[in-house]
Amino acid sequence: MVFAIEEINNSTELLPGIKLGYQIYDSCALVPVAVHVAFQFLNSLDPVFSTGNSCSQTGMVMAAVGDSGSSPSISITRLISPFHIPLVSYFSTCACLSNKQQYPNFFRTIPSDQFQAAALAKLIKQFGWTWIGAVRSDSDYGNNGIASFLEAAQKEGICVEYSSKNVFNTLCCISRSKAVVVVAFASFGDMKILLEELSREPFPPRQWIGSESWVTNTELTRYSFCAGAIGFGIPKSIIPGLREFLLNLSFSEVIASSVLTEFWEDAFNCRLKNSAATVDKKVCDGTEDIQNLQSQYTDTSQLRITNMVYKAVYAIAHAIHNAVCLGKNVTAQCNKLTKLEPKQVLTELKKVNFSQNGYDVSFNANGDPVAIYELVNWQKHESGITEIVTVGLYDASLPVGKEFRINRNITWMEDSTKVPVSVCSGSCPPGTRKVLQKEKPVCCYDCIACPEGEISNTTDSADCLPCHNEFWPNAKRDTCIPKPVEFLSFQDILGIILATFSILGAFLAIMTAAVFFYHRTSPIVRANNSELSFLLLISLTLCFLCSLTFIGAPSEWSCMLRHTAFGITFVLCISCVLGKTIVVLMAFKATLPGSNVMKWFGPPQQRMTVVCFTFIQVLICTIWLVVSPPFPIKNLTTYKEKIILECALGSAVGFWVVLGYIGLLAAFCFVLAVLARKLPDNFNEAKLITFSMLIFCAVWITFIPAYVSSPGKFTVVVEIFAILASSFGLMLCIFAPKCFIILFKPEKNTKKYLMNKNQS
Numbered sequence: 001m002v003f004a005i006e007e008i009n010n011s012t013e014l015l016p017g018i019k020l021g022y023q024i025y026d027s028c029a030l031v032p033v034a035v036h037v038a039f040q041f042l043n044s045l046d047p048v049f050s051t052g053n054s055c056s057q058t059g060m061v062m063a064a065v066g067d068s069g070s071s072p073s074i075s076i077t078r079l080i081s082p083f084h085i086p087l088v089s090y091f092s093t094c095a096c097l098s099n100k101q102q103y104p105n106f107f108r109t110i111p112s113d114q115f116q117a118a119a120l121a122k123l124i125k126q127f128g129w130t131w132i133g134a135v136r137s138d139s140d141y142g143n144n145g146i147a148s149f150l151e152a153a154q155k156e157g158i159c160v161e162y163s164s165k166n167v168f169n170t171l172c173c174i175s176r177s178k179a180v181v182v183v184a185f186a187s188f189g190d191m192k193i194l195l196e197e198l199s200r201e202p203f204p205p206r207q208w209i210g211s212e213s214w215v216t217n218t219e220l221t222r223y224s225f226c227a228g229a230i231g232f233g234i235p236k237s238i239i240p241g242l243r244e245f246l247l248n249l250s251f252s253e254v255i256a257s258s259v260l261t262e263f264w265e266d267a268f269n270c271r272l273k274n275s276a277a278t279v280d281k282k283v284c285d286g287t288e289d290i291q292n293l294q295s296q297y298t299d300t301s302q303l304r305i306t307n308m309v310y311k312a313v314y315a316i317a318h319a320i321h322n323a324v325c326l327g328k329n330v331t332a333q334c335n336k337l338t339k340l341e342p343k344q345v346l347t348e349l350k351k352v353n354f355s356q357n358g359y360d361v362s363f364n365a366n367g368d369p370v371a372i373y374e375l376v377n378w379q380k381h382e383s384g385i386t387e388i389v390t391v392g393l394y395d396a397s398l399p400v401g402k403e404f405r406i407n408r409n410i411t412w413m414e415d416s417t418k419v420p421v422s423v424c425s426g427s428c429p430p431g432t433r434k435v436l437q438k439e440k441p442v443c444c445y446d447c448i449a450c451p452e453g454e455i456s457n458t459t460d461s462a463d464c465l466p467c468h469n470e471f472w473p474n475a476k477r478d479t480c481i482p483k484p485v486e487f488l489s490f491q492d493i494l495g496i497i498l499a500t501f502s503i504l505g506a507f508l509a510i511m512t513a514a515v516f517f518y519h520r521t522s523p524i525v526r527a528n529n530s531e532l533s534f535l536l537l538i539s540l541t542l543c544f545l546c547s548l549t550f551i552g553a554p555s556e557w558s559c560m561l562r563h564t565a566f567g568i569t570f571v572l573c574i575s576c577v578l579g580k581t582i583v584v585l586m587a588f589k590a591t592l593p594g595s596n597v598m599k600w601f602g603p604p605q606q607r608m609t610v611v612c613f614t615f616i617q618v619l620i621c622t623i624w625l626v627v628s629p630p631f632p633i634k635n636l637t638t639y640k641e642k643i644i645l646e647c648a649l650g651s652a653v654g655f656w657v658v659l660g661y662i663g664l665l666a667a668f669c670f671v672l673a674v675l676a677r678k679l680p681d682n683f684n685e686a687k688l689i690t691f692s693m694l695i696f697c698a699v700w701i702t703f704i705p706a707y708v709s710s711p712g713k714f715t716v717v718v719e720i721f722a723i724l725a726s727s728f729g730l731m732l733c734i735f736a737p738k739c740f741i742i743l744f745k746p747e748k749n750t751k752k753y754l755m756n757k758n759q760s
Helices: 002-009 031-042 070-083 113-126 140-155 167-176 188-198 218-222 242-247 251-256 258-268 305-324 342-349 493-518 530-550 556-590 603-627 652-676 685-709 714-744
Strands: 087-089 106-108 131-136 159-164 181-185 207-210 230-233 353-356 359-362 372-380 386-395 404-406 432-436 445-449 471-473 480-482 631-635 643-648
Touching (some): 070 087, 113 140, 113 207, 113 404, 131 140, 140 181, 159 167, 230 386, 305 342, 305 359, 493 530, 530 714, 603 652, 652 685
Parallel strands (some): 207 230
Antiparallel strands (some): 631 643
């Protein structure tokens, strides 16, 4: 402070021709003493201690610099506020002092704890710590600072396990708590007491996070168990000429001042004459070399708070300059006779904006400067000395998310290079979600796997998100993947088996037709209406082959083809069987005397019957295709984890009418075959038709419940099985006995054997 005032008084640019006087008081960091000295200078009483030229008796206090503590500053500013005397503090950081309604005359060159609290919370969040302990001084600085920090921490999702202001309670909390990180918003004095207690007995290692009041103080670095501590401090600065000013101290000045005497005796471990120091110490004789003295007094490499004092003095000087001087620099003209009031200085302080030694000085509407902090780290060297190292910077004026800039490696507790972990519950990996533990803070939770069909693709997800209809979670449930598409394909084992049987059936039908054609003049072929037999074999071939349309990925054309082809070919097949059954009945009716029934059901009538019955089915299918044809769909409901490609019926009525018509013809054919089964002849075809229709009806009756209840592609399998089973039933029951006689029992392939009515 004295150095800055002497600089200003010797300046030709700032307050030229005007000298600043000053009085220095020691508040002893106590509120009662601070209040006492405030009353002293308000009542123009003699100062407790002063340096420099005494002010005239008529001199008025224009402004005050101080105090270092927030509580004394609050008391002082309340006392001097009615007199409009501005108070510029260099170390009072309580956020409460930004309240201009309560403290309209308060300014400071050090940032408010509101900024520091937000910075500490963001620092803790950046390193992933969510479960911490908090220690504070039981003062305005500690209580308001920790309150601001807790508010900022809550916004960042950080939980505080404990918050202690008592040394004994703090020791208990640290030893019992799970939190590895401890935030200390405490004054230097309180922190020194706490660390001293901690050093007396072993405690679990903790990662200390410090506020600027103690984390940059080199005196505390002797507590080696705190190595690795990090925190925010006022940026280091350089004040040109300060070291020389400090060292320019004569022995005579030391003898004349009680304060300097105490300093000199402590620095050189000696005693001055007539001093109360220990008698056994050597006597200080003036030969002591202050130039080579290594102490906190001569060390100007860590000027942090010192620069805040320097800027506070210059801020007041600039405010006075703006009030009484016109112009700036060497052209400034100052009126020494101007009667200056503290209120004018207070007004001008709000407007000051200057740069001193490269450091900008200005105040916002709350009397606070721009918040810029250095991130410091206590790093222990191989020599065992702990050094305070600047590892980064925090600038509150930068955009959100860009305030931090870490430019050097950080050493953590226990000399580790790995970031310590301090959480109540570990992170929930993707694929899980957080579920809060009962009666616990939000940072304590369990990780529960996402439910079926949902995923979480971020760490510590609060909720799981459902996948799109056509997607399904992977095994880890951290991403949605396309559902596998399923349909009866030619690559499936079932598809291969059914396709094989289909082709085999068609091959048998063709071979049977070839055998019949080769033996078309034989009695057994001629006796069984060879024309209808060939037509029946062709329709059976088509029935076998139509089952192939059900295999493969459904398309618009395949969906329409498979059902209509199935319906028409089966009606053609049943129509042929029905025609053969009617022929058998008519043939035996024609053997009765006077019967001419065969002329009413000859070959033309047989062909017409088959055509008419088949045409009706063609008409039904045409109407179905026109009104509401089958179409391919993606079935997403049968299975959650896969998509079934299938053909929707379009019109269920159309499908069941087609199937019902086939059933009606089959039932009619079965009834006629039953009526003709006991007619005479060694080879009565009606018996074979009866068995074939019995198999046919049994297959399709069981098909209905199986078709309705089968899921996914098995619906198609059931339908193909019914087609193949009924087709093989017709094939084997009607044509197998005839082929057996033709190929293996040719002696029975005679008209005499077939017409022998005496053999059953």
